Amino acid sequence: MTIELISIGTELLLGQIVDTNAAWLSARLAEIGVGVYRRTTVGDNRERIIAALREGLARADGIITIGGLGPTDDDLTREAIAAVLGEPLVLDEGEVARLKAFFALRGREANERQLRQAMRPASAQPIPNPNGTAPGLYAEWQGKPIIAMPGPPNEFQPMATDHVLPRLAERTGGRVIRSRVLRLCGIGESDAETQLQDLIQSENPTLAPLAKLGEVHFRITARADSPAEAEQMIAQTERAVRERLGAYIFGIDETTLEQAVVESLVEAGQSLAIAESCTGGLLGHRITSVPGSSEVFLGGVISYSNVLKESLLGVPREVLETHGAVSEPTARAMAEGTRLRLGSWWGVGITGIAGPGGGSPDKPVGLVYVGLSDPSGTVVRSQIFAGDRATVKYRATQYALWLLYKGVKQGGCDSLSRL
Amino acid sequence: MTIELISIGTELLLGQIVDTNAAWLSARLAEIGVGVYRRTTVGDNRERIIAALREGLARADGIITIGGLGPTDDDLTREAIAAVLGEPLVLDEGEVARLKAFFALRGREANERQLRQAMRPASAQPIPNPNGTAPGLYAEWQGKPIIAMPGPPNEFQPMATDHVLPRLAERTGGRVIRSRVLRLCGIGESDAETQLQDLIQSENPTLAPLAKLGEVHFRITARADSPAEAEQMIAQTERAVRERLGAYIFGIDETTLEQAVVESLVEAGQSLAIAESCTGGLLGHRITSVPGSSEVFLGGVISYSNVLKESLLGVPREVLETHGAVSEPTARAMAEGTRLRLGSWWGVGITGIAGPGGGSPDKPVGLVYVGLSDPSGTVVRSQIFAGDRATVKYRATQYALWLLYKGVKQGGCDSLSRL
Numbered sequence: 001m002t003i004e005l006i007s008i009g010t011e012l013l014l015g016q017i018v019d020t021n022a023a024w025l026s027a028r029l030a031e032i033g034v035g036v037y038r039r040t041t042v043g044d045n046r047e048r049i050i051a052a053l054r055e056g057l058a059r060a061d062g063i064i065t066i067g068g069l070g071p072t073d074d075d076l077t078r079e080a081i082a083a084v085l086g087e088p089l090v091l092d093e094g095e096v097a098r099l100k101a102f103f104a105l106r107g108r109e110a111n112e113r114q115l116r117q118a119m120r121p122a123s124a125q126p127i128p129n130p131n132g133t134a135p136g137l138y139a140e141w142q143g144k145p146i147i148a149m150p151g152p153p154n155e156f157q158p159m160a161t162d163h164v165l166p167r168l169a170e171r172t173g174g175r176v177i178r179s180r181v182l183r184l185c186g187i188g189e190s191d192a193e194t195q196l197q198d199l200i201q202s203e204n205p206t207l208a209p210l211a212k213l214g215e216v217h218f219r220i221t222a223r224a225d226s227p228a229e230a231e232q233m234i235a236q237t238e239r240a241v242r243e244r245l246g247a248y249i250f251g252i253d254e255t256t257l258e259q260a261v262v263e264s265l266v267e268a269g270q271s272l273a274i275a276e277s278c279t280g281g282l283l284g285h286r287i288t289s290v291p292g293s294s295e296v297f298l299g300g301v302i303s304y305s306n307v308l309k310e311s312l313l314g315v316p317r318e319v320l321e322t323h324g325a326v327s328e329p330t331a332r333a334m335a336e337g338t339r340l341r342l343g344s345w346w347g348v349g350i351t352g353i354a355g356p357g358g359g360s361p362d363k364p365v366g367l368v369y370v371g372l373s374d375p376s377g378t379v380v381r382s383q384i385f386a387g388d389r390a391t392v393k394y395r396a397t398q399y400a401l402w403l404l405y406k407g408v409k410q411g412g413c414d415s416l417s418r419l
Numbered sequence: 420m421t422i423e424l425i426s427i428g429t430e431l432l433l434g435q436i437v438d439t440n441a442a443w444l445s446a447r448l449a450e451i452g453v454g455v456y457r458r459t460t461v462g463d464n465r466e467r468i469i470a471a472l473r474e475g476l477a478r479a480d481g482i483i484t485i486g487g488l489g490p491t492d493d494d495l496t497r498e499a500i501a502a503v504l505g506e507p508l509v510l511d512e513g514e515v516a517r518l519k520a521f522f523a524l525r526g527r528e529a530n531e532r533q534l535r536q537a538m539r540p541a542s543a544q545p546i547p548n549p550n551g552t553a554p555g556l557y558a559e560w561q562g563k564p565i566i567a568m569p570g571p572p573n574e575f576q577p578m579a580t581d582h583v584l585p586r587l588a589e590r591t592g593g594r595v596i597r598s599r600v601l602r603l604c605g606i607g608e609s610d611a612e613t614q615l616q617d618l619i620q621s622e623n624p625t626l627a628p629l630a631k632l633g634e635v636h637f638r639i640t641a642r643a644d645s646p647a648e649a650e651q652m653i654a655q656t657e658r659a660v661r662e663r664l665g666a667y668i669f670g671i672d673e674t675t676l677e678q679a680v681v682e683s684l685v686e687a688g689q690s691l692a693i694a695e696s697c698t699g700g701l702l703g704h705r706i707t708s709v710p711g712s713s714e715v716f717l718g719g720v721i722s723y724s725n726v727l728k729e730s731l732l733g734v735p736r737e738v739l740e741t742h743g744a745v746s747e748p749t750a751r752a753m754a755e756g757t758r759l760r761l762g763s764w765w766g767v768g769i770t771g772i773a774g775p776g777g778g779s780p781d782k783p784v785g786l787v788y789v790g791l792s793d794p795s796g797t798v799v800r801s802q803i804f805a806g807d808r809a810t811v812k813y814r815a816t817q818y819a820l821w822l823l824y825k826g827v828k829q830g831g832c833d834s835l836s837r838l
Contacts, residue, residue: 012445012458013445013454013455013456013457014446014449015444015446015447015448015449015455017442018438019438019441019442022434023434026431027433027434027435036432036434037432038432038459038462038467039431039432039459039460041441042457043456043457048457052457276703279704280703280704280706280716281700281703281704281705281706281721282703282704284700284701284704285699285700285701285704286700287700288698288699288721289808291774294723297723298724298726298727299720299721299723299724300700300720301719301720301721302693302718302720304707304713304716304718305713307717308717308718308761312720312731342730342731354707356710357711389708390708393704
């Protein structure tokens with residue numbers, strides 16, 4: 001089955017917003033075996049929307065529009081679809097009731113403009129929108145679906161996930177779609193793909209890799225006749241992935257690495273303090289982006305200057321003078337100093353060269369040492385990261401979080417084998 | 420003049436990448452008075468590209484394609500344009516020489532595949548690409564321009580800026596385009612717009628507002644017959660904006676607020692240390708994202724727990740017990756303690772409630788105190804920021820950076836008037 005996407009909105013043609021909806025939906029459609037033949041973006045102009053709809057219906061097996069369903073005069077998608085169907089717009093009483101209730105709940109009355117959103121082409125069905133005022137629309141023209149969804153991503157994505165994709169999946173086999181993302185760290189995309197090649201070639205469930213900075217995600221998507229069957233298919237693929245790459249999986253779906261770290265610390269009942277040099281606060285920022293991190297995160301020191309490495313962390317001056325600020329012994333002393341001076345179970349120390357300046361043949365830009373210390377001992381690891389200043393900083397924090405995660409999970413520094 | 424944009428690439432239709440190029444170019448075209456009539460995305464398929472080109476040429480005054488100019492078999496834009504023009508592809512000798520030099524410089528030889536990029540429809544001209552291997556193409560069909568540009572943003576944006584937009588501007592009046600972004604902080608978008616209403620209505624130069632989290636940008640774009648004239652037009656509008664809102668402007672073009680802060684400190688020869696509670700390291704991260712920030716930034720303390728506020732910053736226990744960690748006296752003690760203990764000219768202290776938990780009727784989620792201290796004194800300001808945890812953290816650092824910038828620029832805390 002092929003679909004054409006039509007994004008509607010003059011603000012898109014003026015470049016005031018980037019059309020992330022179209023990319024998101026394209027990826028979800030690919031996962032259920034629906035090909036996107038073409039994408040079109042048109043402005044808020046009735047005749048141009050009608051033309052785009054007609055052209056799309058001539059080429060593909062169905063149309064999905066995004067945007068133009070709101071209450072203002074610029075919102076013309078309903079009218080355009082009615083014109084293509086050759087039908088009048090009628091008031092959907094169910095949606096009128098829902099809109100009135102929506103506004104009553106907010107102490108307001110639904111005005112005439114708002115109630116326009118309850119209009120639909122006579123043969124179309126409304127698609128529920130629990131997150132906003134404009135319902136979606138489902139119609140058919142010569143057996144081809146015409147589906148209209150609102151533009152705000154927080155309304156569009158749930159509607160697509162809960163209603164539109166399952167409906168299209170029925171046509172491609174399997175009424176129910178479920179998906180799960182496995183998140184990996186500590187392994188490169190191509191290595192991971194090589195080990196999962198056979199699973200990636202499967203058509204249902206699909207397994208799609210997605211490379212992120214410093215991590216790799218695999219999205220499992222299953223189509224089946226029931227939720228239980230889809231979940232079972234996903235579980236089976238997940239098991240196969242875990243058998244091969246379980247050591248690298250830190251979470252599923254929306255779980256970030258910093259969340260996984262905080263959760264592992266909460267579970268272990270262990271506290272954390274950090275010392276950052278080249279990352280300048282980014283590690284602390286990432287950890288404190290997790291709600292509830294204060295339960296385990298005491299704080300840290302941004303020891304950007306050597307003076308602070310000495311005064312706040314107790315890194316011996318001889319170490320700094322003999323080995324330099326970017327060195328294994330300094331990272332070790334930072335991790336241990338943090339733990340002891342700040343009174344935490346775990347101490348992390350990061351020192352490196354984020355660039356663009358400051359590199360040397362011995363110590364190139366991108367060289368980063370991470371020290372990790374707990375009552376059982378201290379380990380130091382180093383890496384040379386490619387990329388600009390922002391990338392090196394990010395990858396350094398990613399590496400530190402990953403080491404810490406493995407350390408907590410494996411029960412301490414002494415059991416932390418070479419990663 | 421109207422243009423249609425055609426984005427070419429199966430990876431776009433699969434949702435593997437978001438089409439930021441199209442939005443960027445749409446905005447630039449709007450600034451020079453060129454309307455985008457429609458945008459189309461097609462896959463790497465010769466016939467479909469040809470169809471999209473023909474349809475676009477029937478509707479608009481010209482076509483711009485993005486993507487599909489590389490060396491692989493999937494890159495079919497050249498062939499499609501040649502087919503529409505009814506012309507053979509010929510080898511451009513100038514581009515052959517350039518490609519050979521490009522690869523020679525890298526110690527490699529340009530293979531046949533790479534040299535395909537020097538092919539062009541007989542009547543087309545290559546558009547220089549100093550940032551990659553594939554040149555752009557400029558052709559005309561019945562007087563309508565067909566312009567092809569490569570997809571990688573680092574090649575596409577300079578080519579559009581340096582060659583394509585000026586060429587189109589010739590057709591809309593004024594051969595030369597120049598633009599400048601003024602960046603403001605400390606004032607809301609609608610307040611700023613209200614004060615610039617007359618300038619925003621001007622057609623040349625245009626003045627376009629762009630709201631960012633915690634700042635407002637205004638982009639001035641002038642079209643003229645010479646660079647000098649365009650620059651003069653920009654300078655005149657900039658002067659008018661500065662007369663009204665100069666107190667809020669911290670930089671132009673790509674200058675970030677953290678860059679402006681670092682530059683102002685370097686200029687003043689003053690050092691900085693920080694103490695972060697609710698922002699958890701984000702302020703340090705932003706400051707250290709500026710290359711060369713180590714010249715003025717000593718470091719800081721992430722005093723997430725109260726114990727560290729006492730032990731590392733010397734915030735008196737009575738202050739914490741009487742007023743609480745989120746309070747004016749704590750922010751003051753943090754700023755002063757940082758400055759004195761870490762030995763810097765400026766000290767910044769941030770304490771607040773990032774949420775989602777931790778709020779109370781007295782101290783709601785979003786309440787943030789920022790303390791700023793230098794040898795002339797200490798000031799504390801507070802705000803209640805709306806938004807989720809990430810937003811509150813970001814806005815708190817933005818507010819701290821802005822206070823610090825004003826403090827440095829005005830010569831010290833004692834002269835820092837109410838902002």
